[in-house]
Structures are given as structure tokens and as C-alpha cells.
Amino acid sequence: xxxxxxxxxVAAVGKSLFIGGAWVDPAAGGSFPVYDPATGEALCEVxxxxxxxxxxxxxxxxxxxxxxxxxxxxxRSEILRRAYEIVLxxxxxxxxxxxxxxxxxxxxxRGEVDYAAEFLRWFSEEAVRIDGGFxxxxxxxxxxxxxxxxxxxxLLITPWNFPLAMGARKIAPAIAAGCTMVLKPAxxxxxxxxxxxxxxxxxxxxxxxxxxxxxxxxxPLVEPLLRSGQIRxxxxxxxTQVGRLLLAQAAEAVVKASMELGGNAxxxxxxxxxxxxxxxxxxxxxxxxxxxxxxxANRIFVHESLAExxxxxxxxxxxxxxxxxxxxxxxxxxxxIDDAARGKVSALVADALSxxxxxxxxxxxxxxxxxxxxxxxxxxxxxxxxxMRAEIFGPVAPIVSFTDEDEVVRAAxxxxxxxxxxxxxxxxxxxxxxAERLEVGMVGLNTGLVSNPAAPFGGVKQSGLGREGGxxxxxxxxxxxxxxxxxx
Numbered sequence: 443x444x445x446x447x448x449x450x451x452v453a454a455v456g457k458s459l460f461i462g463g464a465w466v467d468p469a470a471g472g473s474f475p476v477y478d479p480a481t482g483e484a485l486c487e488v489x490x491x492x493x494x495x496x497x498x499x500x501x502x503x504x505x506x507x508x509x510x511x512x513x514x515x516x517x518r519s520e521i522l523r524r525a526y527e528i529v530l531x532x533x534x535x536x537x538x539x540x541x542x543x544x545x546x547x548x549x550x551x552r553g554e555v556d557y558a559a560e561f562l563r564w565f566s567e568e569a570v571r572i573d574g575g576f577x578x579x580x581x582x583x584x585x586x587x588x589x590x591x592x593x594x595x596x597l598l599i600t601p602w603n604f605p606l607a608m609g610a611r612k613i614a615p616a617i618a619a620g621c622t623m624v625l626k627p628a629x630x631x632x633x634x635x636x637x638x639x640x641x642x643x644x645x646x647x648x649x650x651x652x653x654x655x656x657x658x659x660x661x662p663l664v665e666p667l668l669r670s671g672q673i674r675x676x677x678x679x680x681x682t683q684v685g686r687l688l689l690a691q692a693a694e695a696v697v698k699a700s701m702e703l704g705g706n707a708x709x710x711x712x713x714x715x716x717x718x719x720x721x722x723x724x725x726x727x728x729x730x731x732x733x734x735x736x737x738x739a740n741r742i743f744v745h746e747s748l749a750e751x752x753x754x755x756x757x758x759x760x761x762x763x764x765x766x767x768x769x770x771x772x773x774x775x776x777x778x779i780d781d782a783a784r785g786k787v788s789a790l791v792a793d794a795l796s797x798x799x800x801x802x803x804x805x806x807x808x809x810x811x812x813x814x815x816x817x818x819x820x821x822x823x824x825x826x827x828x829x830m831r832a833e834i835f836g837p838v839a840p841i842v843s844f845t846d847e848d849e850v851v852r853a854a855x856x857x858x859x860x861x862x863x864x865x866x867x868x869x870x871x872x873x874x875x876x877a878e879r880l881e882v883g884m885v886g887l888n889t890g891l892v893s894n895p896a897a898p899f900g901g902v903k904q905s906g907l908g909r910e911g912g913x914x915x916x917x918x919x920x921x922x923x924x925x926x927x928x929x930x
Contacts, residue, residue: 458489459656460639462502463649469494474658476633479545479777480767480812488632491655496624496663499653503595503622504672506650511592511620513648515570518617522566524645529559529610529638536637540606541768543631545776545813546731548768558610558638560895561911568916569618578929587925592620593698594674596919597667599660599688600635601680602628602779603734609635611895611910612677613642613652619919621675625654626664628680630779632656664688671695675919678702679736681833682859682904700908700918702736702900704833705861708854709739709890710876712847713747715866719888720748721755724839726890727864729763729817732775733837734783736905737862737884737892741830742841743850749843753821756839757802760817765808777813778836784813787836790829794840797824804837825853833859847876855881861901862892883909 458467472490477483491499529536537551546554575588596616600608609625616623627635632654639654657663667673668691675698678688682703692699709727711720727739744752768776778784788807795801804818815836823830823840830840844850854863863880865887867873877885883901886892893899898909908918 459491459495460636460643460652460654461495461499462653463643463647463651466498468492469498474629474656476543476630477780478542478812479779480769482781482812485542488636488656490659491626491657491663492659493662493666495655496667499624499655500595500667500670500672502650502653503624506648507592507595507622510622510648510651513620515572515618518620519566519569521642521646522562522569522614522617525642525647526559526562526566528641528645529555529562532641536606536634538769539637540631540634541776543633544602544605545779546768547773547776548771549774550731551768554604554607557893557895558607561607561610561614564895564911565614565618565916568615568913572619572916572920583929585927585929587927589923589925590920591923593919593921594621595672596621596623596675596677597664597673598623598625599664599676599678599680600625600627602630603731605631605634606638608679609638611899611915612679613638615910615916616677616919617642617647617651619916621919622650623652624667624673625652626660627654627656629656629658629660665691668692668697669694673697675699677908677910677918685906698918700900700910701906702908702910703861703904703906704859705736705738705901705905706740706831706833706857706859707737707862707864707882708880709742709864710850710854710866711742711744711748711752712865712867712869712872713745714868714872715745715748716868716888717748717752717755720752720866721759723864723866723886723888723890724756725759727886728839728890729760729775729837730891732778734779734835736833738834739839739864739890740834741854742839743844743853744841746843746845749821749841753802753819753841756841757819760819760837760839761803763817765814765816767812775817775837778815779813781813783835784815787815787834787838790827790832790834790836791818791820791838794820794823794827794829797827799823799827799840831857847872851876851879855879858904859901860903861905862886864890
């Protein structure tokens with residue numbers, strides 16, 4: 443790899459763990475490697491946090507909470523605004539760092555930097571809009587005063603697929619609300635989180651408000667924090683399986699929880715859809731982040747009258763994508779995150795083929811260094827295929843034909859997940875009716891992109907609890923307090 447690889451890594455991780463406003467060595471002195479998924483080789487070593495480091499970070503958060511909650515909303519707002527400006531000024535460095543540790547093409551990484559920055563800007567504006575209420579009681583004998591206050595020290599756990607944006611999406615509302623934080627990034631991609639911590643420190647975030655703890659073994663770090671009784675909020679983005687475990691651990695101390703978990707997004711193309719829009723939407727919904735997104739189109743249902751043409755057009759677009767290391771300028775599809783991820787995608791495709799599916803393009807891992815899988819379109823996919831039930835998390839588009847609206851809505855809802863769905867139709871009545879009937883938290887109508895910092899992001903069923911982003915995003919870090927006063 444070229445010299446920027448080493449330089450970018452050292453710049454982000456040369457100061458060890460970030461605890462209490464300082465860069466410190468881990469208590470046990472260990473480290474673990476961060477790998478470049480485009481080569482399978484180690485980029486660098488990062489400090490490995492353990493139980494004692496978690497205790498140090500928690501003590502820092504608890505110690506800073508009272509003073510931080512008492513800061514003026516405008517002060518918190520201006521810290522976030524400065525961080526927003528620094529992130530944009532360092533866009534190229536942050537994009538390169540993200541590409542190196544996660545694999546996405548530089549163009550996508552630049553887009554994620556902008557997306558992350560928007561969360562900082564959005565919540566800088568929401569920080570000064572935390573309101574309450576005042577009313578006379580129905581019997582006229584008292585006054586009802588309602589205020590909102592920070593929930594308190596918060597544990598934030600982020601995934602590897604959007605390492606900068608997911609950190610910003612959790613940190614920004616916590617700062618705006620007046621909560622202190624302990625952030626545990628994914629072990630595959632800790633570098634972006636460490637870089638963000640440095641930016642927030644530079645922007646004026648007081649010591650103790652944010653600690654960042656990369657770790658190779660999250661259990662001994664996370665569980666004591668959740669059971670401590672001092673963490674009052676946990677915000678997690680990741681798999682449903684891990685989310686269930688965290689909820690069980692949080693229950694003991696009755697910790698407020700928000701969970702953004704797995705997805706199994708249906709993508710519905712009706713007979714009256716604009717086919718050009720539908721193919722464009724499928725490319726956006728399927729291939730963002732190489733398909734490694736909880737919002738990715740997982741099950742593509744196309745009306746039988748369009749299925750053949752849609753499959754042909756989508757396969758043409760997928761076959762034209764350029765696969766390779768994300769640092770190369772013409773590349774549009776990077777590697778999957780690791781060998782296990784590539785193995786899972788390969789197994790799901792093999793299962794679908796064994797059940798009668800046909801490969802239109804792609805269909806296999808690429809024989810080259812790194813964890814690459816060819817962009818793939820499958821037609822004739824059986825509905826009992828494993829990839830119709832599992833989160834694919836890769837560049838594979840399975841197409842299933844349908845004939846009836848009620849039938850396809852039932853099929854779309856036949857899953858434990860309910861994060862997002864996509865509907866393509868030129869019929870307004872159908873668009874609204876199907877959107878209402880889909881058991882999901884978000885719907886893309888004639889668009890393959892739903893994520894927006896100004897909109898509430900989240901799902902129903904086993905796709906999670908709570909919402910991130912939008913005007914409601916700050917609510918996850920606030921509690922209501924009611925004060926009763928006599929009328930005279």
C-alpha cells in the first residue's frame with residue numbers, strides 16, 4: 443500500500459485510548475490489529491481496552507455529568523458546530539482513513555464524511571431547541587410544569603459498516619442533550635472513531651464528556667458498564683442477536699435503551715412502475731456500501747410483467763461496476779469487511795442456486811487478495827431460500843416475481859425484521875396504501891435512499907427500538923420531569 447496508509451493510521455491511533463479528555467495507555471497494555479479488507483493485511487495496531495479501562499471511562503463520564511448537563515445549550519451547540527466545520531475541512535483525510543479500515547470506495551467514503559458532518563450540524567441546531575411545557579391543571583388548582591433533562595452517562599456502541607457516520611449519529615444528540623458518553627467502536631473499524639474523538643476534543647468538548655474505547659473483546663468491557671447502575675442509557679447499532687443480549691444486560695439496572703438492529707428490506711416493483719426509476723433505485727438500495735447496510739434491498743419482488751426486463755437491466759448495471767481496492771480512482775465496489783462476511787455471502791448464493799435460482803451476473807467470490815465478491819443478480823429465487831430470510835450484507839440482488847398486491851405485501855411482511863421497505867409505482871393510491879401496510883419504520887417511495895439526518899431513522903419488530911436523527915433523535919437522550927405547583 444502507498445505511504446498514506448501508514449501515515450493516516452498513525453495520525454489517528456498514535457495516542458492510545460481516549461479517556462477523560464486525554465490519550466492514555468490501556469491498563470493491561472495490550473493492542474490488536476486493524477486490517478485492510480482490500481488486502482487482508484494489517485494496517486496498524488490499536489490499543490485494546492479492557493474492564494479496568496471501562497471503569498476509568500465510566501468514572502470520567504459520571505464525574506463530568508453534572509457540570510456538562512449545566513452548560514448552556516448554546517455552548518453545546520457551538521462545540522458541535524465547530525466539530526462540523528473541522529470534519530468538512532478534513533474530509534479527504536477522514537475519507538481515506540475510512541476506506542483503508544472498512545474498504546468502501548473513496549467516493550462513498552467522502553459521501554459518508556458529509557453525512558456524518560450533517561449530524562453534527564443538525565444537532566448543533568437542536569441543542570438550543572430543547573423545550574418543555576406549562577399548563578393549568580383541569581381542575582384549576584395547580585400548575586403543571588414539564589421540563590426535559592439529560593438522561594445521564596450513556597454507552598454508545600457503533601458498527602463497522604458506517605464507522606464515522608454512526609459515531610456522529612449517536613454522539614451529536616448526546617452532546618446536544620447534555621449527556622456524557624463512553625463510545626465502543628467496532629473492532630474492525632476503530633480508527634474513524636478515534637479521529638472523531640480528536641476532532642471533538644479540538645472543538646472544545648470538555649474532559650470526561652466523551653471517552654472512546656476500542657476493544658477486541660467487548661463482553662468484559664460492556665457488561666460491567668451496563669450492570670453498574672451508573673450508565674443510564676445504551677444506544678446500539680448492530681445485529682439483532684447482539685441487541686437482544688444487550689437488552690437483557692441492560693434490564694438488570696433498568697437502563698434506557700435504543701437499538702438499531704438488523705434489516706431484511708423488501709423492494710417492491712409494481713407493474714405500473716417507471717422501470718428506469720426502479721433500476722436506479724435498486725442500484726442505490728442494494729449497492730450502497732457494497733450491500734453492507736441494514737437498509738440494503740434484501741428481497742427484490744418484481745411484478746411478473748416486468749421481472750425479465752428488470753433483471754436484464756439490473757444485471758447490465760451490476761456487471762458494469764468496477765471491483766477493487768477503494769483507494770483506486772475508478773473503483774465503484776470495494777471488498778467485504780472480512781473473510782467471514784465473504785464466506786456468508788458465498789453460502790447464501792450457493793443455497794439459492796441449489797433451490798433453482800439462476801445467475802444472471804456474478805455469483806462468486808473473486809480470486810484475488812482481499813475479500814471481494816462479484817456484484818450478483820439472481821433470478822428465479824425460491825422464497826424458501828436462506829437469503830430471503832437472512833440479512834445478506836453483500837452485493838447480491840435476488841429477484842422474485844409476483845402477481846398480486848396483497849400477495850407481495852404479505853411476503854414483504856413475512857419476516858421478524860421491519861427496518862425499511864421500498865415501493866416503486868406510479869399509482870399514488872397504491873403507493874400510500876402499500877406504504878401504510880408495510881410493517882417497517884421507513885419507506886422509500888420511488889427512491890432507493892432513505893437515510894437523512896433530518897429524518898427519524900429506525901425500525902419496528904426486531905429491527906429495533908427508538909429513533910435516531912430528525913427532531914426526535916435528541917429525545918433518546920432526554921428524560922421528562924414533571925413539577926406540580928399550587929395555583930396560589
